[in-house]
Amino acid sequence: MSELAGANLNQGHTTGNINYRLCDYSPDTAAPDSDNGCGAHTDYGTFSIIFQDGTPGLGIEDAKQPGRWIQVPGDATIILAGWCTVILTGGCIQATRHGVRRTPGVRRLSAVLFVAPDLDIELKPLEGFCLNRAFSDKIMTGGVDVKWFKDVMGKKWRHREGNEEPDKYEAAAQDEIIEKLVWD
Numbered sequence: 001m002s003e004l005a006g007a008n009l010n011q012g013h014t015t016g017n018i019n020y021r022l023c024d025y026s027p028d029t030a031a032p033d034s035d036n037g038c039g040a041h042t043d044y045g046t047f048s049i050i051f052q053d054g055t056p057g058l059g060i061e062d063a064k065q066p067g068r069w070i071q072v073p074g075d076a077t078i079i080l081a082g083w084c085t086v087i088l089t090g091g092c093i094q095a096t097r098h099g100v101r102r103t104p105g106v107r108r109l110s111a112v113l114f115v116a117p118d119l120d121i122e123l124k125p126l127e128g129f130c131l132n133r134a135f136s137d138k139i140m141t142g143g144v145d146v147k148w149f150k151d152v153m154g155k156k157w158r159h160r161e162g163n164e165e166p167d168k169y170e171a172a173a174q175d176e177i178i179e180k181l182v183w184d
């Protein structure tokens, strides 16, 4: 990714802020007929690697044609950039929106490795990157650190898993909140 970005993205990745998530899209669910596996979203970190068990369901949004979804073959392993990369590279690298549709009655397993910068890193474009798009003042003045970002994004998962009650963050789509913070 550093090569793609044309600058060293390793900086700020010293403490191993890495998480690993195993997803079991089990047919044994409260809504067995629903095809909603994991709603459209963008991961928060530097990049994520998605390993799949061969079962299709994962889709990515075409960055050039928002609203157009491309189905990923079930046996593909993919690497997706997240929000931290967008900000650190001054918008030179885009993040990939993705989501999972279940096939009712079919179990799907995936394993996702999330790599992110150290929690105390201020999220603003790294030196050496030209600004591809204007960022908000809050971002440009270093007002958001990785920990804040991770907490906001984590709320969605804890709610989905039933470990946290919805609050105002759940009322609007997660990406909308982040986009507002990053660009406006």
Ligand SMILES: O=C(O)CCC(=O)C(=O)O
Pocket (backbone or CB within 6 Å): 021, 023, 038, 043, 050, 052, 058, 098, 099, 100, 110, 111, 112
């Ligand atoms: O299950 C998948 O293939 C993707 C899961 C995902 O996007 C995530 O956990 O952030």
Ligand SMILES: [Fe+2]
Pocket (backbone or CB within 6 Å): 041, 042, 043, 048, 098
């Ligand atoms: Fe994801």
